[in-house]
Amino acid sequence: MLVFSFLVKRLFQSFLVLLSVAFIAFALFKFVGDPISNMVGQDTTLAEREKLAERLGLNDPFPVQFFNFIKGAAVGDFGLSYRHKVPVSQLIAERAPATLELAIISALLSVFVGIPMGVYTAIRRKGLLSRSFMTVSLVGISLPTFLIGILFIFLFGVILRWLPTFGRGEVVQIGFWTTGLLTWSGIKSLILPSVTLALFQMTLIMRLVRTEMLEVLTTDYIKFARARGLKENAVNFGHALKNTLIPVITIIGLQLGLVMAFAIITETVFQWPGMGMLFIQAIEEVDVPVMAAYLMMISLVFVAINLAVDILYAFVDPRLTIDGGSKHG
Amino acid sequence: MALLDVKNISIGFPSRHGMFVAVKDVSLSVEPGEILGVVGESGAGKSTIGNAIIALLEPPGEVIKGEVYLNGARIDNLSAEEKRLIRGKKIGMIFQDPQTSLDPLKTIRQQLVETIDLHLRLGRKGSEKRALELLEQVGIPDPVTRMQHYPHQFSGGMRQRVVIALALCGEPELIIADEPTTALDVSVQKQILDLMRKLCVDKNVGMILVTHDMGVIAEVADRVAVMYNSQLMEIGETAQIIGNPQHEYTKSLISAIPRPDKKVRRFPLVTYIEDVVEQKDEFDVSTHWLGQSREFDMKVADDGTILQLEDLGMRFQITNSLFKSKRRYLDAVKDVNFSIKEGETFGIVGESGSGKSTIARMVTGLYTPYKGKVNFLGKEISAISHTPEVLPYRRQMQMVFQDPFSSLNARMRVLDIVAEPILFHKLAESKAEAEHIVMDLLKLVGMSDDAYAKYPHQFSGGQRQRISIARALATRPRFLICDEPTSALDVSVQAQILNLLKDLQEELNLTMMFISHDLPVIRQMCDRVAVMQHGQVLELAETENLFENPQHEYSQHLLSLMPRLDMLQA
Structure with a gap:
């Protein structure tokens, strides 16, 4: 019984740790570079950029974006590599x-x-x-x-x-x-x-x-x-x-x-x-x-x-x- | 032929400054079935003899002279492997602290079976059967279940029984017990001593009982060897040594033991002890710094009550849980009520875990009470304990702790240690004045003139306790709490410290709360006593009434366990 409650407690703590790391990782997307300009060429128009951002969900509110990131991370989906263009x-x-x-x-x-x-x-x-x-x-x-x-x-x-x-x-x-x-x-x-x-x-x-x-x-x-x-x-x-x-x-x-x-x-x-x-x-x-x-x-x-x-x-x-x-x- | 014969043994520890001789020319012998007590104060070399006999001297210690014979055969010159074969099989050993002498990661069965099989070659089944018998012999109830348990699941007394069972595994002819009951409560001590006595008689085993406690010796030993300063002072029948000691050292040692049977005004001066500057010049409170500004603006109540506890309680959480109903608490102190009058010494006595130190900590504000009040000088200080308002009250109240080794900051000079409270409470105009006061205080508690510039580690336990007392006096308190102030000290040093406390109390009209587990000490020091068990005060009486005519069952029980020194001369 004691061992069990100990385990539950530790699992919960582990989950919190992972969540905070996820937050930092997610913050990278927001603050390190602009994903759109990394993906498109120089001659892309502003309207097209805006459309792409919309499609990628970059205009969603912050919590929604974070939730989607977690949802992806949970199944190992971190999107495409900017450079290699593969998952x-x-x-x-x-x-x-x-x-x-x-x-x-x-x-x-x-x-x-x-x-x-x-x-x-x-x-x-x-x-x-x-x-x-x-x-x-x-x-x-x-x-x-x-x-x-x-x-x-x-x-x-x-x-x-x-x-x-x-x-x-x-x-x-x-x-x-x-x-x-x-x-x-x-x-x-x-x-x-x-x-x-x-x-x-x-x-x-x-x-x-x-x-x-x-x-x-x-x-x-x-x-x-x-x-x-x-x-x-x-x-x-x-x-x-x-x-x-x-x-x-x-x-x-x-x-x-x-x-x-x-x-x-x-x-x-x-x-x-x-x-x-x-x-x-x-x-x-x-x-x-x-x-x-x-x-x-x-x-x-x-x-x-x-x-x-x-x-x-x-x-x-x-x-x-x-x-x-x-x-x- | 004697079971053990030690002839002119000398034991030395080589060091850079030459050979330190821990034991000098000691001879003694033990007969089968006999208990030989080896008594002496710390550093006398008594444990070293025991370690040398069983060939477990801490390196680089070595026997530099003399011989050891077991059943007539010489054993001190054997090879390391031959000595190992004697350990456990011919000679067993019991250590002081049962908390640390068992491997915490192995069950009792694993430890017993391993040892039995090694010595008696009974195989697994046979060894287990033998282990059960041994546990039964040493009085462990339900040994079949208990054998599966780990050491931490046993109480201190039960653990010491397991240690004894382990020492008996190889059916040794001689047992060396090094302070086997020092870490135990008095009621448990009595049971363990009875058990050891019984084993010696039943199995015809000889025993060397090393201890600093004359009460233990009086209880079980047949003969006593008295050690002092690496040498054997005197050896003889127990009754003769205690009742009619011949050697000067033995006489002063015996005179320093607090008498359980009657109160004496002071302990007779103990000769043969470390250097202490005795306070010679007359001490006059009216002119001394300690006596100044004793016209307190905080007056004692008309009936003389200085401290009053009302329904005081303290509980500790032992199991944490999210759910309130699942949390478990330990009530360390339950509804304690008493009051202390100015100028008296109020004793609190009880076994470990009875809550006596917890009360001291609540009174001084180290713990916040769970319920109830602490009234000091007419003010409910427990209600203002975390405000600056409480400081003038705290200044009136100081504490002397049990362990003089950990209660002084090792990195501060004695001068700074004692000056700290003076400066904190701004009792001196300047640093120079504070230093002057410190020198004066150190002299008052019997320290030599050059003590102020030294560090705590340069002093013995008794001297350190004097420094602690000087520090406590530095705020000119009128209420002193002493929590087991002498239980870490040798008996002759204890006598000095108790004398010092008595003198100071008389001269400064101090009020004292004196906490101890030692009934004879309580009898010598206190005017009134509270007997505590499981956090409750069971009996509160005048000291003489308590000792002559205890009312509560538990008080009677405690008093009956007090080691008697009936052989003492009246």
């Missing part, structure tokens, strides 16, 4: 697989490498390997993504000539989805961009896990577990790790959203044909429908991930589900 939804559907593959691989990489590294550096605090992890992570956290990308291209693409430095390589079409994961050249093309994109998140997760774990290791229940004679592995992984992960989950959730956002830069550096590239081009050419659609999509991803994190939280931490965590005293 925005179609453009996004073509580009989405590239970005999603890149983002998901990077996210998996940062979680499954970052967490074990964090645990290791917390347990063997003084070890040589831990110290070198910490030093390398400092580089990962302080160098900007594009610079790392360029350095990678220089090292692995130009000097060593091991890996391709641009594009997706060969892709395979499965239904509406194009994937680079099934061909050798596709996988090779994925390595540099995904590592570049993952590096920042990976080091962040590693440092976060390390700090949390060190804190958990000083708690009374860990000391009590040791006093009961439990083996080191049982203490570290059975008791400490799970308690470490609770605050880490929130950050990971937020960071996964950021991976999508950071993808813009990585895609530009590696000429990756994804949504990030599409967005950059859209900005250059004031292609408002594409910008609005991209904005809505990213916010949808953020909201969905956060909702998932909240639900996951309730599963991991029993204190949240049973009495709403509202214990006094």
Whole structure:
């Protein structure tokens, strides 16, 4: 019952967030450029422009226009791209697989490498390997993504000539989805961009896990577990790790959203044909429908991930589900 | 042969400034079925001995000298893995705070089964059966259901029972209990102590009970070891140590314990304690700054009432809901009525959650009452609590908090801390004058001359509480609220602070509201006492009447739980 009302509340909040983002996206249409002059040639008469505006509903009152925009957005209809003259939804559907593959691989990489590294550096605090992890992570956290990308291209693409430095390589079409994961050249093309994109998140997760774990290791229940004679592995992984992960989950959730956002830069550096590239081009050419659609999509991803994190939280931490965590005293 | 034999052990913590020796040349032994109390004040090294025996010293701590024998076999020189095999199996440990000593993310069953299976190799089914038996032994009702629960679903006392069950999983021969009842209410403390005593007798387990509380020692220990300043002062039968202490330190420690059985005017001066400048010169209110402008324009009522509470109530919302009928509230304080007369010390006693601190917060305006009135000096201050009008009244009323570590701003010098209220209420003409007043106040509460320029972290708990008192006095109040002012302090320091409060009250004719869960302290400090439970005042009586002849059932119950020090010399 409690879980249910919690979910309803969160869904309602998510809806509000999406609505406000929709408002901002819609405001783009109103204030960034004039859609009519973007669509028609210079020799169109004022009367024709007026007719077009009427037909496109641009003369309707503001709330009506907003409502129509929401109605369209809800089913993925953002109108025609000014530049490509095709539906925005179609453009996004073509580009989405590239970005999603890149983002998901990077996210998996940062979680499954970052967490074990964090645990290791917390347990063997003084070890040589831990110290070198910490030093390398400092580089990962302080160098900007594009610079790392360029350095990678220089090292692995130009000097060593091991890996391709641009594009997706060969892709395979499965239904509406194009994937680079099934061909050798596709996988090779994925390595540099995904590592570049993952590096920042990976080091962040590693440092976060390390700090949390060190804190958990000083708690009374860990000391009590040791006093009961439990083996080191049982203490570290059975008791400490799970308690470490609770605050880490929130950050990971937020960071996964950021991976999508950071993808813009990585895609530009590696000429990756994804949504990030599409967005950059859209900005250059004031292609408002594409910008609005991209904005809505990213916010949808953020909201969905956060909702998932909240639900996951309730599963991991029993204190949240049973009495709403509202214990006094 | 003794179960445990500790011979001339010294424990050190290496640091940049050389070796800090936490325990020096201590020898003690424990027989099967015996409870050895280790008593001492904070920093005496008593917990360190327990940690060394079970080989859980916080790094970089190490045993630098001496030997530890368990059943005649030496255990302090074993390898890390061999030491782990002893932990839980031969020696169990119980920690102070049951709120934090259980893994919050695992059910009681998971934690029990894991430990039992590790030590006794009973398999899943067998371990579960054994876990049920253990929970029954430590007195957890309905263990089959309770086993599925998480630690946060248990109360403090029940959690400590679970901790004890966990410590018993490997059927150890020796249990080290480090302040096992300090975080618990007195009624729960009694139950836990009874349980531990029973387990020792039934299972013939030896126990080392580390505590700062002589009452606990008197209740259960067979023998006592007294620690002071890393060294063992005295060891002997409990009755002898408490009734006829030999060592000077033990004598002064015992004399500092508030007596539950009769009221004394002052605590005898405690030697062997930290440096305090005792107020030597005669204090004259008529000439001192604190005595000036005590001709208040706010007069006390003719019958001497300074504070009066009328049907005071406070409720907190515990479940929020869109629907009014579904919201749940906790009535922390319910219809409380009492009045305090000028110059008296009014005590409020009760267990945690009884609402005693909530009253203090409503009186000082930190909480806005849900219903009822607070009348102070004839004015209903609860009605004007957020207006500037209330300031002159607030100035007359100050508070001393429980925790001297968090109630002083760590980033401010003592001078600024004490001067702040003076400057805020514009009680001094200039900053220089305020500084002069601060120096005077610090001297009054027994701080040394150079204290003003230091920061709070440079002082001990007792000294910090003196600074808190100086800050409270800085507005020349006539009403002081003390919320558990000594419960975070060692007993000898407590005696000093209580003496200081008594002296100040006498000299300045202060009125005090004194909140405590500690009945002996209440008896020593208060003229009248209100006994509270579940937000209600159950009994209000003269202190002596309450202690000699309690009327309400709950008061009788509380008094019966008070640890007795019958062995004390009259």
